[in-house]
Structure formats: C-alpha cells, structure tokens
Amino acid sequence: MKNILVYSDRPESAAELVSAGQLIAAATGGTLRALSVNAPDLSAFLAARGIDVLEVRAAGDPVTDAAQMAAALREAADRSDAGVILLSSGRRGKEIAGRLAQEIGAGCLTDVGRLDVVAGRITGVRYALGGATEVFQAVATDRQVLALRPGVFPEAPEGTPGSVQSLDVQLPAPRVRLRAVNAKAGDGADIEKAEVLVVVGQGLAEQGELALAERIARGLGGEVACTKPVATDRRWLPEDRIVGLSGKTCRPSLALLLGVSGQVQFTVGIRDAVTIVAVNRDDQAPVASLSDYFLPADLKAVLPELAGKFPGP
Amino acid sequence: MNILIAMKQVPDLQQVRIRDRKPVLDDVPLLMGDIDRSALAAAVALQEAAAGKKIVLSAGDGNLEDTVKEALAAGADEAVLVIDDRLRDAESAFSARALAEAIRRTDDVGLVFFGEGSADNYSGQVMSRVAGLLGWPQAGYVREIRLEEGKAVLTRSLEDREEILEVDLPAVVSVVSEIAQPRTPSVTAILKAGRKPKTVFSLADLGLDGPQPKAVETLDQLAPQSERKKLVLKSVEELMDVLRSKEKP
Numbered sequence A: 001m002k003n004i005l006v007y008s009d010r011p012e013s014a015a016e017l018v019s020a021g022q023l024i025a026a027a028t029g030g031t032l033r034a035l036s037v038n039a040p041d042l043s044a045f046l047a048a049r050g051i052d053v054l055e056v057r058a059a060g061d062p063v064t065d066a067a068q069m070a071a072a073l074r075e076a077a078d079r080s081d082a083g084v085i086l087l088s089s090g091r092r093g094k095e096i097a098g099r100l101a102q103e104i105g106a107g108c109l110t111d112v113g114r115l116d117v118v119a120g121r122i123t124g125v126r127y128a129l130g131g132a133t134e135v136f137q138a139v140a141t142d143r144q145v146l147a148l149r150p151g152v153f154p155e156a157p158e159g160t161p162g163s164v165q166s167l168d169v170q171l172p173a174p175r176v177r178l179r180a181v182n183a184k185a186g187d188g189a190d191i192e193k194a195e196v197l198v199v200v201g202q203g204l205a206e207q208g209e210l211a212l213a214e215r216i217a218r219g220l221g222g223e224v225a226c227t228k229p230v231a232t233d234r235r236w237l238p239e240d241r242i243v244g245l246s247g248k249t250c251r252p253s254l255a256l257l258l259g260v261s262g263q264v265q266f267t268v269g270i271r272d273a274v275t276i277v278a279v280n281r282d283d284q285a286p287v288a289s290l291s292d293y294f295l296p297a298d299l300k301a302v303l304p305e306l307a308g309k310f311p312g313p
Numbered sequence B: 001m002n003i004l005i006a007m008k009q010v011p012d013l014q015q016v017r018i019r020d021r022k023p024v025l026d027d028v029p030l031l032m033g034d035i036d037r038s039a040l041a042a043a044v045a046l047q048e049a050a051a052g053k054k055i056v057l058s059a060g061d062g063n064l065e066d067t068v069k070e071a072l073a074a075g076a077d078e079a080v081l082v083i084d085d086r087l088r089d090a091e092s093a094f095s096a097r098a099l100a101e102a103i104r105r106t107d108d109v110g111l112v113f114f115g116e117g118s119a120d121n122y123s124g125q126v127m128s129r130v131a132g133l134l135g136w137p138q139a140g141y142v143r144e145i146r147l148e149e150g151k152a153v154l155t156r157s158l159e160d161r162e163e164i165l166e167v168d169l170p171a172v173v174s175v176v177s178e179i180a181q182p183r184t185p186s187v188t189a190i191l192k193a194g195r196k197p198k199t200v201f202s203l204a205d206l207g208l209d210g211p212q213p214k215a216v217e218t219l220d221q222l223a224p225q226s227e228r229k230k231l232v233l234k235s236v237e238e239l240m241d242v243l244r245s246k247e248k249p
Helices: A011-028 A040-047 A066-079 A091-104 A207-219 A228-232 A299-307 B034-047 B064-073 B092-104 B125-134 B187-193 B236-246
Strands: A003-007 A032-037 A052-056 A082-088 A107-112 A114-118 A121-128 A133-139 A144-148 A164-166 A176-183 A196-200 A223-226 A254-258 A275-280 A293-296 B002-006 B009-011 B017-019 B022-024 B030-032 B054-060 B078-083 B109-115 B138-148 B151-157 B161-168 B171-175 B198-201 B216-222
Touching (some): A003 A011, A003 A066, A011 A040, A011 A082, A011 A114, A011 A144, A032 A040, A040 A052, A040 A164, A052 A066, A066 A082, A066 A091, A066 A176, A066 B125, A066 B138, A082 A091, A091 A107, A091 A144, A091 B092, A091 B125, A107 A133, A107 B092, A107 B216, A121 A144, A196 A207, A207 A223, A207 A299, A223 A228, A254 B236, A275 A299, A275 B236, A293 B236, A299 B236, B002 B034, B002 B125, B030 B064, B034 B054, B034 B064, B034 B138, B034 B171, B054 B064, B054 B092, B064 B078, B064 B187, B078 B092, B092 B125, B109 B125, B125 B171, B138 B161, B161 B171
Parallel strands (some): A003 A032, A032 A052, A052 A164, A082 A144, A107 A144, A196 A254, A275 A293, B002 B054, B002 B109, B078 B198, B109 B171, B138 B171
Antiparallel strands (some): A114 A121, A133 B216, B009 B030, B138 B151, B151 B161
C-alpha cells in the first residue's frame, strides 16, 4: 500500500491535493491517483495535471452521502493499492474523512496545514486548543486518511496528460437524498486571495460603521473580512467573510484589524499575514501583541477620520 | 423517538496559558463547548412538540458529572455517560467507540446531534466515526432541521452553497453554531438538574477496557512563534503612513 489516492469534489482543492500528493510520492516512491465521482469535467481537469483518474459514475447524488463516498473511496484505494488517502479539509471532505477512516480502520488527521515526510513517515501539523498550539502528529495505522486545509498547498499546474479509467463500485443504498441546492448568500469576494484585508470585529459599535470600513478597504485595494460573531451573531456580513478557525485562513500582505480583540480562534486565520496593523480601544487586548503596528484608540473617532482619507463612494 | 446530544468536555480556552511554548492546563476549568450548547438548544427546540426525550451523551473522566449538570439544566431530560480516566484526552477513534457503544445501549434513538467540531481540537472526526460504527446515515454542518415521517429534512451549510437533504432515521448529524442560540438555564433549572436521571457506563460495561492500539501518535505540541514588531502608533496620521507604506504599489 505504497500509493496515494486524492479526492475532492472541488477542482481547485483537488489540484492542491495533487501537489501535496506529489510531495509525498517524491519522498516515498508511491504513485498518485485521483478519484472523481459523477464529474467528467473534474476527471479531465485532473488528468490534464498528469494524474491517472479513476472515474465512478453512479445513480443519485453519492457526493452528498458520506457513507456512499466512503465506499467509493475504499474501493478506489483498494484498486490502486493506496495507503495514503488525501482529502480536502473543507466541510464536505472533513465529513467524509472520519467516515472513511472508521470504515477502513485508519488513523486520520484533519485540518492539516503542513506536511513533512521524513524517512517515509508523514508528519502532519494542525492546530489544537483552539489554535493556541500546533500539534505535530503521525498516523500509526497501516492506512492513513489526511484532510488538508484548503488554500494552503499550491494548485498543481497542467503537465503530461494522465488517463481516465472508469471504476465500477457497488455503493450501499443511498440514505441521504438531495432535494435541492441553494446558492449561498455571498457576494463573490474571495478573502483568501486578497492582498489587503480590513477585518472588523465586535469593537465596531454599529452596522453603519461598516460602510467606513468598506471605504478604507476599497481605498487600500482590498476586501472587508470579519470575526465570527460579526457574521453569525450580528449577521452584518456573509459567513464567507469569516477569518479564523471556523472560517478562512488568509495570508494577505497587509491586514488592518479594526475592533478585533484577538482571541486565539481568530488569530489562526490571520497569523500568516505579512504585516498586521490593528486599532483597538483596549491596549491590553491580545491583538496588541499580534500586530506589527498597534494604535490604541477609540474606533468611534478613528474610523471616520481614517475613512476620510480615502475617496468616498 | 429520543434524541441524543453528544457533548465534549473541553478546557476553558480563554484560561489556557502558554509557558515556554507549551500549554499549561493545570487548574483550567472544564466546560461544554459553545457549539455543543447550540446543538443542545436545537435538539430541545426540535423535541418541543414531540414525546421523546432529549438525552445528553458524553464520554470523559471523573469530572464529567459536574460538567454535564449544565446541559441537564439547559434542557436535557437525562444523561448517558461513559466515565473512565482513560477517556481524558482520548483520541477520536476511541471516543467514537465509547459513544457508539453507549448509543447501542440506549432505547429508541432517532437522531444523534454533534457540534461541527469540538472547541479545543475541531477535528470533526468523532461524528463521522460514530455514524460509521453504527452503520447509520449522516449529515454534517446542519443549519436547519425538521422531522417528517421516518426521516429528517435538513439544510447542510457548505462553503459556497446549501443542500436541502432528506435523511433516513436513525441518523447522526453535526450542526453549525447558527442552528440555535445556546440557552441560559434559570436558577430553578440548575437546582433541578442534579436530580435528573443519569446512566453511567464504565469502559468494562461497554466491552472496551482492553488495550487500545493508537491510531495517531502525537510527536510534539508547541505554541506557534510570533515575531511581530509590536510598535505602538500615536495618531491616525502615523497609522496612515504605515498603511501607505505597506499597501501594494
């Protein structure tokens, strides 16, 4: 079981898994294959990246049923003699990871942000204690399931085309059925890719101040992001703007944190920014030691003054 | 039909200190995570019209009974607990076995609720592993749920879309915190919580007291190093100078 199998239903995540898989393959001498389920476009996309693809066509919507996906992955791993199965640690991938690991008796690491291979052994690094620490872990079972944090590994470029072979799988009867799919209320902004982020926290006193933060972000050529409560409790911004452990991990060259206290669950998502600048009333807040430049001041006064330095709408 | 709500006892993360890059957990109180509280509130709301019970389910060490009181005060009718010191900091695969065995010994379970991840590790594995062990269908990241004859209709919240799913019962679900606001129990409810029924299993009761092979080996745990300048600014003008020098040309 020296080979590697990768799966994600999202092309960009699958391409990230391919590059991580290539890194492991280079160190262990294994061969890399990908699974694709009811997605001929994804098969072609992956084959163009030099990967041999096992393609499953099945009735219904197996991608939404973790038990069916675990069965498809198990079969694909058996056929390709794969000991390492790489999934994306997005919501869908994380859900499948635990089920697959249980059904093949494998140890599993989710939310892996870094990988290291020494003498054939893979070490994964993930956050623990809400992000206060990083744990370095290795799976001790023969087979291992590793779910990698999206947006961390580079997407593999196109290469010498690989093949697409169909794979017959006996899936268990579906017990999760898809009735409808709704697009999520987002506005298309991609905070993971933004070079400049203006992040607002609960120190913002009222929703009206958001317009000022947006003006600053626009002036700096960036996007507005937020801490979790701003999106889930106050509902001022869509959830795809959340930075942190339960949101996105961002690496902007400049992050301006406005009214963010700097709880550890948030810092996980912004720790890799090149420069962090923060404004907060409380100079004892954890954000003070998280930043390169810190202005201890009341946002009520700072926001309009700072926004005034950028062109209006 | 009874609903189980799985809750994990976690250290109060606001009180974890770092010394020499290592976490210091002595005297840090243990509590129920916020998402678990939301899961409990959602289960309580779902059962309001139904005859079944809301049963809190947890596996942990000897402190568990104290921690679980809070859940009993916040609306659970009963508790099913697996208590053993070997369950402190247990890895996902082992916690899942303990929970699955306890679920098998509980009558008329229709749904098992989990938070999308535990507050401390957020690994999200236990829910899927429990579903796998029981051979039940599962749905993660649920934002809304209602019951129909023999099934649950739920909204799964993914990064870029929502799926409306129909899931056969019994099933295992994990919920996102938006599903419900955690309930703050009244003083009377807290006083009554101690008298609610509890079923306590040991690992031996569940046939799990033999040696357990490790699925994951932890090699090290360190606080990430931060090398920030930590310069204090005095005015918006100074702030503006910094922003202008750092933004992309």
